[in-house]
Structures are given as C-alpha cells and as structure tokens.
Amino acid sequence: VTEKNVVQTIHDTLWDEMKADDRVLVLGEDVGARGGVFRVTAGFLDEFGEQRVIDTPLAESGIVGVGIGMALHGLLPVAEIQFADFIHPAFDQLVSEAARIRYRSAGDFACPLVVRAPWGGGVHGALYHSQSIEAFYGHVPGLKTIVPSTPYDVKGMLRAAILDPDPVLFLEHKKTYRLIKGDVPDEPYEVPIGVADVKREGEDLTVIAYGLMLHLCLEAAERLQQEEGMSAEVVDLRTISPLDRETILDSVRKTSKAMVVYEDNRTFGAGAEVVATIAEELMFELDGPLVRIGGPDIPAMPFSTPLEHFYMPDVDRIYAQMKELAKF
C-alpha cells in the first residue's frame, strides 16, 4: 500500500495497464511530449513510444472518433480530453456513435473506449476550465459515466473502465487531483462500475454526493457529529450512470431523510435523478423533505473570486442544510 494523491494514482494506474497489455494506448492533446497538462502521462512517450502515446491535433471530435475506430478494431484506447469543458465537439461521437454501436449492431460490435476528462470548479478556472458535464452524458444509455473521487476508487475504477467492454466516460475532479490523498494498494484490483459506496455510516440522514462535493459532505458530516451529536450517512455515487439505485434506497430506507449535493447547475443535474428515484420509491417512508443542493442556474462559472465562491456549494452551506434536515 502506498499513499498517493489522485493525479499520481491516475498516472500510475495508466502506466501499469499499459505495461500489462500492449493494446492499451493513450491519445489526446499534449499527452505525449508534454506529458499532459496535469502531468498524468509524464514519461509515457519515452517508455511506450509514439505508436501508443499519441499527440493529437486540437480536435476533440477527432480524438474520440479515432478512439472509437481503434476500439472497434481490437485496441483499448484511453482518450484524454484536456478539460471536460472542451468535450462538447465530441458529443456527437460519444452519443451518436460510441454509445450506440452495441445496440445498433444487436451486440455484434462493441466499443471498449475510455475517455478521461478533468471536470469541476473551485480552481479559479472560470468559464472554460470549471464545467460539470456529467448530466449531459449520464442521460445516454450505452455510455457509462463514472466519477471516482478517492485515490482507492480512482485506481480500481480506471482499471475497471479499461477492462469494460463498453464505452466509459471517466471524470476526474481536477480540484481533487492534488488535494485528496489516500492509501492505494500496489497490486491491480477493480472497483466495479455501477456500484455506489457508503463512505461514512450514519443514522439521522443520508447525504448523496460525488466529486469534490463528496469530500465537503464528509467534512460537514464530521462537524454535525461533533457539534450536534447527529450522524449523517454519506453515500458516494461513484457512478452517475448506470445509477446504483439500490445503495441509495437502502441508505434512505435506514435514515428516512435524504439530501443530494452536486456542483453542476441545479436544474436537470444528476442530483435531480437521484431525488426523483427516492421520491418514486420511498415517498411514504420519508420523515422530511428531499433536499437538493446544486450550483445556481447560470451559464458558466464566474472568474471573480466572490462570484466563484457564491457558485460553489461549500462546507458551511452543506452543514447548515444537513443540520436543518437532521432536526426536521
């Protein structure tokens, strides 16, 4: 076991997978000579060569489209979108092609493609380096959208994504890259896609989150315990789609109260689906209103520091809502 941060874990896991299977390769903007803007592929070009570490033009549609072609022909490509904010030109390739290949061919063809993309705010990245994109892609059957948020889960889910026979969008919250550290087993292992995880057990309410918000919720839950003697169960979604309804519902059945926290625009965000699922299945078992915390419905993350702080849910706000719901 080695303590690592998130970005080092991604580097090491990709490295190990490329060492283990020569069908695995990476492609994207600046992944080669520069080693990626976040240094995820630092040293890869020297080790694996330009046939497996491919610097591409600034053309996201082409990156994903070429990745789809590679996947269809037996390779296991891991495409990097430099920032999730830039993935939109590839929307058509992901939605119209990658996600539908198995379905349109009645199972004759598969597209084992992984697309990695750093997402999320709180890094002073403003309009084009802060976006949350999970809801766009979580809406698409045939595509798996995952959001591991701890080093342990990142390693296990990246391996699972590469091994998966279907296309996977692997979202990495960029603020967690160097902020979040944890123990990572040195040997290979998988964390299953489509399975949420109870990161903290509790009795008084359930809090569902992912990405950076998971860590803020864990901090708020600890504060609730210390200051109020009340316990929050914190569920890490880990996978946006396919959604693990059972883990969510099992937790809410236990606590009878639920809130969901996400930083994407609140309306039509992933949290809306979580809340709808709870309302459909457990309406008459709830002892309080369903609470949804999300970012405001504005077109983009502002650059100005106070405006960015206004946008991002923080521990104080999450704590206040947790406390109110726990005491309801």
Add this chain to the structure above:
Amino acid sequence: VLREEQGDEIRAELKADVDQEVDRAWNAPDPEPESALLHVFADRAAAAHGAGGNADREEEQLENASSEVAPTLEDSTGDRS
C-alpha cells in the same frame, strides 16, 4: 474490360441476393417489444438501464422478452478477453 452481359449477370446476382434478404426480413416474425431493452451494455442487468422501476422487474422482463441472448464478452468484436 467488363462486357455488358457480365454486368447484367452481376446486377442479376446482386438483385437476387437483395431480394432474398428483403423477403427474409418481411417474412421474419416481429421482435418482442421488450427486446428493445437488449444490447445496451454487454451485461444483461445493465441493459435495463434507464427503463425505470426496480432492477428485479427489469431483469424478469428481459428474461421473458426474447430468446435472443445478450452478447458475451467473447461474442463482441473489440472486447478484451
């Protein structure tokens, strides 16, 4: 150089092939409606993604939907084996 009669022969062969497949398609039984839920993902349980309701019911629907079998890992081109 392709002679005209050779071209006609090739066209006739192709037309026969196409006509045969079209006839086969028209005469095939309609698929069970629930088979629309198959082939979303490689594994059957996940194939019910997005259909709503509880997972057990969806699984049961899939079991009853069709004799068509979801592809295994080995069946699918490009899968890692």
